[in-house]
Amino acid sequence: MLENQFVPKDHESQIYEFWLKHDLFKGDANSKAPTYTIVFPPPNVTGVLHMGHALTCTLEDILIRRKRMQGFNTLWIPGTDHAGIATQMVVERNLMKEEKKSRHDLGREKFLEKVWEWKAKSQETIIGQMKKMGGSFDWSRLAFTLDESVSLAVRECFFRLYNEGLVFRDTAITQWCPRCHTVLSDLEVKFKETPGKFWHIKYRLKGDPSQYLVVATTRPETLLGDTAVAVHPDDERFSAFHGKEVMVPLVARAVPIILDGYVDPAFGTGALKITPGHDPNDYLVGKKHNLPIINLMDKNAVLNQEAGPYQGLTREKARVKILEDLIEHDLLVKEEDHTHNIGHCDRCNTVVEPKVSAQWFVKAEELAKEAIRVVEKKEIKIIPEEWEKTYFEWMRNIRPWCISRQLWWGHRIPVWYCEKCEAVHVAVTAPISCTQCKHTQLRQDEDVLDTWFSSGLWPISTLGWPQQSQDLKTFYPTSVLETGFDILFFWVARMIMLGIKMTGKIPFDTVYLHPMVRDEHGQKMSKTKGNVVDPLEISDRLGTDALRFFLSWNAFHGRDMRVSEEGVESCKFFVNKIWNASRFVLMHFGDVKESNVDLSNEVNRWIWTRLNRVKEEVNRSLENYRFFEAAQAIYHFVWSEYCDWFIELIKSKEELEFRKQAKESTAIEVLEEALRLLHPFMPFVTEKLWQEMPIRDHSKISVSIAAYPIVDNTREFPKAEERLARVIRLVEQIRATRGVHQLSPAVEISLSVNSLVGDDLLNELIPFKELIKRVAKVKELTFEKKEYPKETHISVVTGEVKLFIPKEELGDLTQELTRKRKELEDKTEQLKRADEKLRNEKFMSSAPQAVKEGVQKRKVELKREVDALLQYLEDLA
């Protein structure tokens, strides 16, 4: 006997252990069965999982579990990501808090030990959480981006790209984070609109201080690094300055006036100071005109010796001081408000500083060509489709990808420099001696790779590449890549580029991008806002099944998904509903051990047919990644059809007794199929209940490997489906009639039903007489063609039938009157429209037959209803 409720706390971990014990989730590299593979987007080892991870876990588990039940050789690879900057920052922060030390106090080696310790702890937590979510991962293949095998793949990839000239080292201006002490890729810089000032500064002509031009800038501190002032060649205001030099204010340095069409004469003052060392655009102009580059700042963005008297000041302080000095020397013309976009570090929100340095880059535009082609040719489908446009837009404008980072935590760049001749060696393993001068002292590049470089190889590196492993042969290309759209460029695009380049094959054929998790008001969840809904806490209290069902129910093709505790709670009610329906069915049919389905019974025929419909819907929806539709379809079937109607229809003492005696198994078998259908969504409760089912495939130890339901063509009974639909409609209409007359459901009424569409309908309804009487709480029920006199009966027309109810059994009718008058108005209007349509020649000649028939049918129906309403109102009056 099952307890009153499914208590997640008591059951979930036990059930998960049961799955693990029987090793049900392993991918078989030697299997001949069709494969279905997903690599789980590896969470950062920075802490704990949030709702977004819970969503990923849920959706991927649904896909994987269903395919596993369908007999696919499934593999779902779990793993974690070292997450370069993010993790290093967390550990640095802790180190400072706990030991008051910086990473430099420890040194590279000791610091990395600390990070590894942190990683071990964090990974353990994350794995526990993935298990708690019920994820059917193949734990034997657990991977980490810094595992030796993955690192080998990373070095191999770098090596191959370098040899093809697709990885190169270049001196370029990149964004530097003075807090993280590393360069960032374009994607890691977020621009924010910030109010600032526009300062107009005098640059005096060399040799004639009375002459000057005015330059406008938002960053006066960078004037120390100016190496030119540019004006538009056609700008006549400055023609007197052509070919001359001006003095950089405050420092006694002459710089040339250069002419460049890049300058917009209409913007600012039309004269532009050029600081190639600290502005990306100036850098390009400087390169074109061969201007010297002055690097003004150190790694902390503090001004260095190049800044002369300003050395030692931060960017911010230098600005203040320089402005003071400009005023003092009468060089500041004016100051105006100016809002502009300033780049911030994606990780730590520090204002970035453009800086010139030597870095490693990937020629992304080369790799993008194929990556664009495969999506154009639909070899890779992106769902929802509108993301394809965004993908193309980005890929077609892609720029070199800066992959070196000045961090300690990550894949060391596989490049060695000869200490003697500085020759560059790129290799998978450390070379022993210099290929140029045979010198044996080689120094490895200090930098590490962008964390996304290793993530970009994830589908192949976790399967053993560059080895031609059995795993790679069996499981690659993988099937679907499921993740949030926020990392489409960071991750998905790079996997496509690198996967194709390294293997010649696409890494997956489908990309499914799920919505972003928001709080119930649509706000981004964040710790500082305090609106974080913790998936583990929710699943502890309300159950993992409820959380998972909620997440799939809300996984529609939008951009935001709002998570509220209320929503999860209503899913918990659904868990409870299935649990109790199962209790009821087991209570009565628990000892029915063999399949014995009475297919002559109309109610059975109906529920089996309905079951086929929901199977169809669920399978179709999941094939199209429409999780919300699948979840809704099962919810509706279980609750509204199986519980509200099927169980209610068989619930009478006699019917139940009869079925039990006959050991009729429909109730139990339909439920069992529903459990299998639902299992990918709610693995725990369905496993528990499935184990209780007396009739099922006992050769399968767990529902997770039982067959996923498919349509049973031998159990299609459209006639019964239609008949029961009529019965249901009639019962609903009787109840509604009772409702508007404010009759207590307990009061039984007498009723006569008269068909409006012919005798066949009555004949069809007659066999269900007792059923209808019971379910609709009707004392006397007759099916008659006869019309009752209005002195004694009220007649109500509802669709295909006319109900006659003895007047004395009905209560107050005033409310009813108003309601019916309104109804009459509406129906008359509708009737008019239908009539107009049918008179319209063009409609009659061009509308599809089905539509015309529908309108015709509707018109007849409306006519009938309007007439009935008129009569009804007359009767009452």
Add this chain to the structure above:
RNA sequence: GGGCGCCUAGCUCAGUUGGUUAGAGCGCUGCCUUCACACGGCAGAGGUCACAGGUUCGAAUCCUGUGGCGCCCACCA
């Protein structure tokens, strides 16, 4: 500045090539302590599909424009 998307019931969202009466869940209202479940049952109210034009026999759906909202990319100092 460039691109993408959204606006449907109080809320969150479905609505697949234009076609019969625009749906669901939650919430709301009324009634019901019915023996699986009050985490329940039954019934009900609630929408001129953002707005304005256009195409069409017919538009939530297609086109144009307007308004509002959101996201992504770029970063003219």
